[in-house]
Amino acid sequence: MSDPQSAEGRQTLGDVGEFGVINALRSRLTGSPLLDVGPGDDAAVLRVPDGRVVVTTDTLIDRVHFRTDWAGPYDIGRRAAATSLADISAMGATATGLLVALSAPATQELDWTMKLAQGISDEADLVGAAVVGGDLTRAPTVAVTVTAMGDLAGRSPVLRSGARPYDIVAIAGRLGWAEAGLAVLARGFNSPRALVNAYRHPEPPYDRGPAAAQAGATAMADVSDGLLGDLSHIARASGVVAHLESDLFEVADPLAAVAAAYGTDPMIWILTGGQDHALVATFDRGQPLPEGFYAVGHIEPQDESKASDRVLVDGAVFSAGPGYRHF
């Protein structure tokens, strides 16, 4: 370990050393009444009131999922946490804890890392979850893997496979805002702020997941690959076809304005943008939708002759492709 005080006062991870960084990060964490053993031992111990733990893991990689010139470390931290927390919500569960595995070069600034950790911790606070542990490793590229744990509070998990013919397809949260914000940034602009901020960190409707489960949602998914992509996963898992009606989607003012300026159809962002982490769920058509959800279509039985068409928009296959593919 070298001297922790560099001349510039801009210490790097290499300056402070693995355990110095871990101690600095740990000092920022808030606890949870469910946490029996927190960070600092071989593993954490988290109480699971329901007797079943809901678990998911997601990795964000520099220049694949974020660009450090378009989003600061705090926002990247919030996004990294949101990506996993939204998956917990999409099962109908409430997140209780996060594990964070951070990989970074030794030249990465400690200050950058602390802001990233603060973003993760603040996003976890939104749902009452605690950062319960983590891992810090040297690597050529910055990567953040967040594992989230959640509790079902006695509810059944809402799976992708439960959608039934004639169910209503409904959305909670924003669609297309982050994608439009990315389009704005890619052209070198910084406004509309609302869209740029939506790209910098999503605002998933976390509490709508448990609310949907309580209201009897038959299927649910987090919109992370774009609505067409994620709804097609529900349709395939359920053996049904989803029909969306484009005039049921609200096109918010900033989306409409930017789409008009760029000569683009805002429905492309709404149907294929994946970074807002909205929830898509199906509900029995005979009952009112839970607060915060709005209907955008319905489910029909599978037509065996066209088994590959899982999601139709106004009765046809939408042409702009189903979401981001990693490979």
Added chain:
Amino acid sequence: MSDPQSAEGRQTLGDVGEFGVINALRSRLTGSPLLDVGPGDDAAVLRVPDGRVVVTTDTLIDRVHFRTDWAGPYDIGRRAAATSLADISAMGATATGLLVALSAPATQELDWTMKLAQGISDEADLVGAAVVGGDLTRAPTVAVTVTAMGDLAGRSPVLRSGARPYDIVAIAGRLGWAEAGLAVLARGFNSPRALVNAYRHPEPPYDRGPAAAQAGATAMADVSDGLLGDLSHIARASGVVAHLESDLFEVADPLAAVAAAYGTDPMIWILTGGQDHALVATFDRGQPLPEGFYAVGHIEPQDESKASDRVLVDGAVFSAGPGYRHF
């Protein structure tokens, strides 16, 4: 997605596509009676009989934690799983599930990835844990983050902070074998096989963790940074000093032979080698050690005038440094 059949029959992740790879990997997984919802939804649901889940996460990075020219994908997978599974054991718990986040370039071969997954799955099988979910992302470097979950079956977790003066310090498992194997490989040799294999994948004494907890271990840690490093964590957390006696360590034949050939003291490998994932634990001196543990020293009260000396070997500070530091 491009054509899944490349001319050479050596398909890459880019050839098969994200969901193709995930489906191929999923087909190899074995389940668990504790798994309510397995891979394929937004999150997995794992039953937690004890009502507390033990959780830990660790990342292995190409050229930091492994070298693809010295270990094949199957062994890297086993090592990646072992790193997290050993942490669960060191809390006195039994692992129940794993989440695997894999990052790799699009040019990585599918076959390589399948063998890595098989290694992870086989290592999990050793303890009866299931791979319950994961994430696959494109990245410039291969990285594997394994999150493990475990169950305490009603036992108290064994922390690092519980060692008391006059407790016995004991070890289960091998020390220094992987480090000696690495020394062999670094000189371009492939034997002794036992050491090279120990480097390629560790054999942590998984069931000795719960056994130690049942026998009343007062503190325990997984030896991942080297015995001096990990025992110093126990000593610091417990406010005590650990005294090791070098003649209580068995120097196994292959270690002795290689050390003699290289003109090295094998105690350096034994005291600082971290990749075997042995367990170090402390026990009340008034009772027999559980099967598989052997005594290597004892605990003494902290001498306030020498607070920084946490681990002494034959009464002195060992000179070869305390384990691997990431920064």
